[in-house]
Structures are given as structure tokens and as C-alpha cells.
Amino acid sequence: TQLLEQSPQFLSIQEGENLTVYCNSSSVFSSLQWYRQEPGEGPVLLVTVVTGGEVKKLKRLTFQFGDARKDSSLHITAAQPGDTGLYLCAGSGNQFYFGTGTSLTVIP
């Protein structure tokens, strides 16, 4: 049983399109992190959100933490081929749990 469910699992879009990835759980987390992983490498932290309702922006990426701190979303505007990778959310509570992952492919 996965504590953090991500959707969609796979996403293939054209360069320039917008997309949103969701991370959902029935559990409350003290913080939530988003990572990006490229083939053959370990995950790299993009952002940490701590406060319910918090919104953080990182260039074309917008991260939102749900009011109840159970879910989060990642929105990418005008996707570029360099955004291709596996996006993972991770929740921090008594332990540290990773989501199921969303594999994004941006086609030039």
C-alpha cells in the first residue's frame, strides 16, 4: 500500500504545453518535498513546502501544498524538453515516504 499516490503515472506532452502533477494521501505530513530524477541518477530536491496552502514558485514550476497538508500539486508552465524526468513527491511525518512517481516526457 502506497501512502502517497501520484497522478498521472506517465505523461507525454509537446514542448510549450502546461501540465499538472498531483500527489495525494490520506495522511497529514509536517512537510512535503518534490524531487526530480533523471535516468541513472538519484533524485534531486526541487522544493519543500511546510505550511498548509503554501505556494512556491521555481521559475516555470509552481508547487502548492494542500490546506490540510495531505496533498500537493506541481504545475509546469510551457514545458521544455529539459523538464523530462521522473517527478517524485515525498512526505515527512514520523517517517519519510516517497510517492509512486510521475514520469514526464516533453517532446520537442
Add this chain to the structure above:
Amino acid sequence: DAGVIQSPRHEVTEMGQEVTLRCKPISGHNSLFWYRQTMMRGLELLIYFNNNVPIDDSGMPEDRFSAKMPNASFSTLKIQPSEPRDSAVYFCASRRVAGGITDTQYFGPGTRLTVL
């Protein structure tokens, strides 16, 4: 900085053999994590250490798996005997926790293990 160092990067072994994976955390980091990643189960936390002491090993799948951290700069994950279902990419990560503040967790490049 060298980052988290893992060795070997690739390991192919036969069922029943002992496998030892190694990790050198970033200097100054006092927490170390071992993860396993597969297509079916995603990224799973196996065990983590704080100040060289194992804190939570509830993710270790069974007694065939063991992890040690003899000092602040080295950790091993051992599988004995190995089985085909252990095939996965194993990641080590480290971070610094001080004064109630937790820094970012940094991942190593991983060890791709194939058990035939």
C-alpha cells in the same frame, strides 16, 4: 564537494551470493538513508541512521538484509543470500540535522543490482 559516493555503480551476481553495497555520505552530514527503487514499488526507505545509530529499520524487507554504519563516513548494506527479487537500484542519501533544523537530503548515484 564530492557528493554522496556509492560503490559499485553496477553489480551483477548469482542467486545465493552475498552482496555488499557501500556508501560514503557527504562530509559533515549526520543522517544516512538507504533506499531501494523498483518499477513495481517505487522508492522505498529501507533504513536510516542518525549519528551512526540505526533509528528505523522497519523498511528492511527481511533478515537477509543488514546495514551498518561503523563511522560517520561509511555505511554498508549487505544482502546474504541474494535472490532475483532483490534486483533494484539501491540509493544512499545523507543530510545534516543540527539544532532542530533539517537540511536537504542528498542522494548518491545509486547501485544497480541484478541478481540472476
